[in-house]
Amino acid sequence: MRFSWPRLAFPLVFALSASCGGAPPAVSPDGVWLATFDAVPRADFNRAAVDLDLPLFWSEDADQDKTLDPNELAVLWGPTQTEEIHWVSSGAFNPTFGQAYASIVDFVKNGPKLAGLAPGEAERRKAVLRELEAGRPTLVASDFSARAATDEDRAIVGHILAAARLVEKIYQKQTGTLSLASKVPADDPASRRLFYRNQGPQCEAPATKGDVNCYAFPRQPGEEKRVPSGLYPAALQSNPDFCKALAARPDGRALMNPFVVVTGEGDALKAVPYHRAYENDMQAVARELDAAAEAITNPDEASFQAYLRAAAKAFRDGSWFEADEAWARMSTFNSKWYLRIGPDETYFEPCSEKAGFHVSFARIDQSSIEWKEKLDPLKQDMEQALAALAGPPYAAQKVSFKLPDFITVILNAGDSRDAFGATIGQSLPNFGPVGNEGRGRTVAMTNFYTDPDSIASQHGLAASVFCAQTMASYTDDPGPQLMSTVLHEAAHNLGPSHQYAVNGKIDSEVFGGPLASTLEELKAQSAALYFADWLAERGVIDKNKANLAHVRDIAWSFGHISRGMYDETKHPLNYSQLSAIQVGFLLDEGVLVWNANEKAQNGSDLGCMSVKLDAFPAASKKLMGIVAKIKGSGDKPGADALVAKYVDAPGAYADLKKTITDRWLRQPKASFLYSIRR
Numbered sequence: 001m002r003f004s005w006p007r008l009a010f011p012l013v014f015a016l017s018a019s020c021g022g023a024p025p026a027v028s029p030d031g032v033w034l035a036t037f038d039a040v041p042r043a044d045f046n047r048a049a050v051d052l053d054l055p056l057f058w059s060e061d062a063d064q065d066k067t068l069d070p071n072e073l074a075v076l077w078g079p080t081q082t083e084e085i086h087w088v089s090s091g092a093f094n095p096t097f098g099q100a101y102a103s104i105v106d107f108v109k110n111g112p113k114l115a116g117l118a119p120g121e122a123e124r125r126k127a128v129l130r131e132l133e134a135g136r137p138t139l140v141a142s143d144f145s146a147r148a149a150t151d152e153d154r155a156i157v158g159h160i161l162a163a164a165r166l167v168e169k170i171y172q173k174q175t176g177t178l179s180l181a182s183k184v185p186a187d188d189p190a191s192r193r194l195f196y197r198n199q200g201p202q203c204e205a206p207a208t209k210g211d212v213n214c215y216a217f218p219r220q221p222g223e224e225k226r227v228p229s230g231l232y233p234a235a236l237q238s239n240p241d242f243c244k245a246l247a248a249r250p251d252g253r254a255l256m257n258p259f260v261v262v263t264g265e266g267d268a269l270k271a272v273p274y275h276r277a278y279e280n281d282m283q284a285v286a287r288e289l290d291a292a293a294e295a296i297t298n299p300d301e302a303s304f305q306a307y308l309r310a311a312a313k314a315f316r317d318g319s320w321f322e323a324d325e326a327w328a329r330m331s332t333f334n335s336k337w338y339l340r341i342g343p344d345e346t347y348f349e350p351c352s353e354k355a356g357f358h359v360s361f362a363r364i365d366q367s368s369i370e371w372k373e374k375l376d377p378l379k380q381d382m383e384q385a386l387a388a389l390a391g392p393p394y395a396a397q398k399v400s401f402k403l404p405d406f407i408t409v410i411l412n413a414g415d416s417r418d419a420f421g422a423t424i425g426q427s428l429p430n431f432g433p434v435g436n437e438g439r440g441r442t443v444a445m446t447n448f449y450t451d452p453d454s455i456a457s458q459h460g461l462a463a464s465v466f467c468a469q470t471m472a473s474y475t476d477d478p479g480p481q482l483m484s485t486v487l488h489e490a491a492h493n494l495g496p497s498h499q500y501a502v503n504g505k506i507d508s509e510v511f512g513g514p515l516a517s518t519l520e521e522l523k524a525q526s527a528a529l530y531f532a533d534w535l536a537e538r539g540v541i542d543k544n545k546a547n548l549a550h551v552r553d554i555a556w557s558f559g560h561i562s563r564g565m566y567d568e569t570k571h572p573l574n575y576s577q578l579s580a581i582q583v584g585f586l587l588d589e590g591v592l593v594w595n596a597n598e599k600a601q602n603g604s605d606l607g608c609m610s611v612k613l614d615a616f617p618a619a620s621k622k623l624m625g626i627v628a629k630i631k632g633s634g635d636k637p638g639a640d641a642l643v644a645k646y647v648d649a650p651g652a653y654a655d656l657k658k659t660i661t662d663r664w665l666r667q668p669k670a671s672f673l674y675s676i677r678r
Contacts, residue, residue: 037093038067039105046137048104050671051112051129053189053196055082056100057139057673073097074141074675077161077411079196084677112190120218127203127214128190134205135197135420135671138451142363142410143677152295154678156337157410159292161676163341164359164413166285168199170278171357171414175200175348176230183217191216197671198419200227205420206563206665226569231354232262233269243351243513256508258355258431259320259343274343274357275318286315289341304335311341321432328434328441331402332369338362338407338443344428348415350571352513355431356415360423365446368406371486374540375403379490382531386495389625394496394632401427401438401493404486408447411674420669422448425485427492436499442489449670450478457667462555463601464663467608471601473551480549481556483541484528491527492520495628502634510634514572519639522578523627529553529582529620537617547613554592554611557583561657562664565647577647582623584646584653589619594656605663 040048042058045068049056055076058068070088087097112129114122143149144157172178177200184191184201194216198204201216202225208214215225228234236242246255246262251269255262260271275282289312296305303326310326313319320342327340339362343355375382379399387396404425416423427442429435449458455476462474492498498520499506507516532546557579565576586592593610600608630638646653 036067037069037101038065039101040108041066042068044108045104047133048107050132050135050137050193050197051190052100052103052107053193054100054104055080056087056097057137057675059139059141059675068101074139075677077674077676079165081161120213123213124215124218125188125190127208127211128188128194128216130211131194131203131205131208131214132190132197134207134668136453136457136668138454138670138672139675140409140411140447140672141675141677145677148677152297155295156292157676157678159288159295160339160341160359160361161411163285163288163292164361164411166281166288167341167357167359167414168417170281170285172199173230173278173281174354174356176227176234177201178230180217180227185217199417201225202227202568206661209564209568229349230261231349232351233265235265236262236269237350243353246351247509256351256353258346258353259318260354273318275314275316282315285341286312289315301335301337303330304337304339307339311339314342320429321434324429324432324434324440327429328402328439330441332364332366332372332405336364338364338405340428344430345415346430346513347517347574350569352517353508358415358417359411359413360409360416360426360443361411361413362407362409362443362445365406365408367446368404368444371406371483372403374535375486375490378535378538378540379403379494382490382534383494385531385534386491386527386624386628389621390495390628390632392632393502394500394628397438399438399493401490402441404442404444404489406446406482407443409445410676412672418672420671422670422672424448425489427489430498438493440493442486442493444482444485444489446478446482448672454670457670458555460602461559461664461667462551464605464666465558465609465660466551466555466601467595467598467610468601470551470609470611473547473611473613474555475548475552477548480545481552483545484532484549484553484556487528487531488524491524491531494527495523496631497523500631502632505634507631507634511636511639514574515636515639515643518572518574518577518643519627519631521574522581522642523631525553525578525582526620526624526627529616530624533617533620547616550613550616551611554583554586554609558660558664559669562661564661577643580657581642581646583657585623586619587653587656589615589622591615591619607659 042061045058055078057074057076059072059074062072063069070091070093073087075082075084075087088094112125114125117125144154169178180201181195184195195201203209203211203214219225228237232242239245246252249255254271255269257271259274261274261277262269263272264270289308293305293308293312307323307326307330310323314323323342338360340360343357345356345358346352346354348356379401383399384396387394412422423445425444427440429440434440459476463471466474502510507520511519529550532549535541536543536546560575560579561583563573563576565580566572583592587594591612593612594607595610596607598608599606629635
């Protein structure tokens with residue numbers, strides 16, 4: 001299970017050239033830039049590099065001279081890797097970079113080249129640019145150059161990055177998009193970048209995902225935008241209820257196994273294990289993981305080496321649960337690395353049953369030890385508290401899960417790499433003995449949304465919705481939000497969870513995959529609200545920290561509400577729906593109050609939300625009890641009622657959700673880019 005920041009967008013004012021005058025850029029006949037590298041501001045450089053599909057990012061203006069210097073350039077990880085030496089030679093920009101810079105300056109000053117295109121194609125490309133502009137390029141940089149890392153570490157990183165490229169290919173086969181990349185026009189770098197960033201041709205920003213023109217390549221009349229999943233036969237997916245039909249078959253459990261592809265036709269369907277369905281790519285990943293293990297000579301990394309070998313074996317023979325055992329033996333105390341590679345989360349596919357391949361590669365952040373010391377003695381008490389709220393038939397379980405490790409991410413790939421935003425907490429595995437017995441691992445990512453641009457953006461958005469009195473309890477300090485992430489992820493291991501069975505049926509069988517996923521995330525986030533005050537009552541944290549976390553959590557919910565409740569195929573957006581349920585419930589309980597005639601803290605928006613923090617503990621406990629009872633008793637009508645009331649119903653709350661959405665979509669959301677210097 002994962003915990004993510006919302007993914008947001010804002011509309012692009014398209015024409016750049018109309019407001020940009022002045023002399024043409026100084027270039028030589030071969031297109032090489034001849035002037036100093038101060039022709040465009042840093043933000044414009046980074047946005048244009050995305051639109052032109054250049055793997056470049058101006059990381060910071062370290063000397064504040066408004067000029068891009070060679071040591072301020074980051075080269076990005078992507079479909080094809082170029083090293084820094086491709087752009088910088090002997091400490092200076094070379095002609096290759098000069099040509100790229102000239103194209104960026106031209107794009108910023110004159111806009112995209114659309115002359116001569118058919119009107120429909122021009123509109124498609126404009127829509128693609130609006131989609132790209134919905135994201136604010138945000139860098140995650142790691143340095144494994146010879147001056148910063150050992151030869152052993154550099155070798156490990158090289159093999160993991162090679163494996164990550166292969167995992168991206170496998171994930172595209174799962175989503176059904178791999179064969180579509182060749183349809184992107186060769187002269188259209190923006191669409192090429194969209195296809196890579198979104199891992200397919202579809203647009204995902206709230207402002208453009210419903211735009212019929214927004215797609216990475218031209219479509220034929222009548223051609224659907226929806227790409228059939230690669231996990232099921234395409235013909236089967238013409239039935240909107242095919243997931244239910246599959247689950248209802250006598251062999252439904254085998255077909256819905258999270259680690260198989262469904263093949264065949266009609267009644268002659270077959271479950272093919274991943275390691276057979278993607279055999280060549282899986283074998284190639286295994287070779288890279290074995291090579292990474294061989295590169296390790298440091299005895300302190302024995303646990304990491306064991307996981308690499310176990311993961312390699314799983315890619316060869318499907319022994320995912322064996323790999324989980326090796327993975328679970330890693331910790332903050334026995335390795336400096338964090339790696340999860342394989343199939344895990346199910347949110348990406350229409351039935352929410354199949355595990356998506358991904359890579360999460362990071363270094364351990366030792367600051368998590370403080371939270372382990374606080375919460376480790378309380379884990380069983382937390383389980384007892386949720387069990388009491390759930391009531392029969394759920395009974396408290398003996399819990400043994402590990403509290404979150406803090407990690408600084410190096411690279412996300414496959415199902416972990418999102419177009420907008422990023423996962424900030426995750427509890428794995430979701431299946432098998434390690435997960436079922438509470439022996440999995442939970443992580444919180446500490447290097448997302450901590451850059452100055454992200455902090456300023458989030459503050460401005462909150463100030464556009466919260467009233468001044470509530471905004472006084474909003475903090476830019478990431479600490480309270482990190483605490484909430486820790487509690488959210490811990491709660492995935494508490495109370496009635498994914499593999500808890502009622503009358504012999506687990507949650508996906510009781511509620512259906514998509515609703516089960518929403519309920520599990522609603523449980524975890526409701527627990528984050530509830531346990532903040534629970535900890536304050538016990539003196540583990542002070543009350544002010546709980547209050548700061550509550551305000552940040554409500555702002556988090558606003559962001560997810562702004563994404564809409566469903567994707568283009570009417571597949572539920574789990575975080576959006578849980579956010580709508582929580583905010584709606586807290587409005588009903590009087591904890592949140594919409595003051596229609598009061599200006600927001602920014603002084604310009606009329607209508608603002610106040611939070612009655614003294615009423616929060618009782619309301620969050622009540623909500624936690626409702627959700628725990630629904631999950632603990634398998635109460636599908638109760639779950640459906642929450643969705644009907646807070647997600648789907650028209651009326652005043654629907655209007656308020658639209659107001660929140662309109663304000664939250666004014667600014668682009670972080671779109672993370674990864675740079676690994678080697």
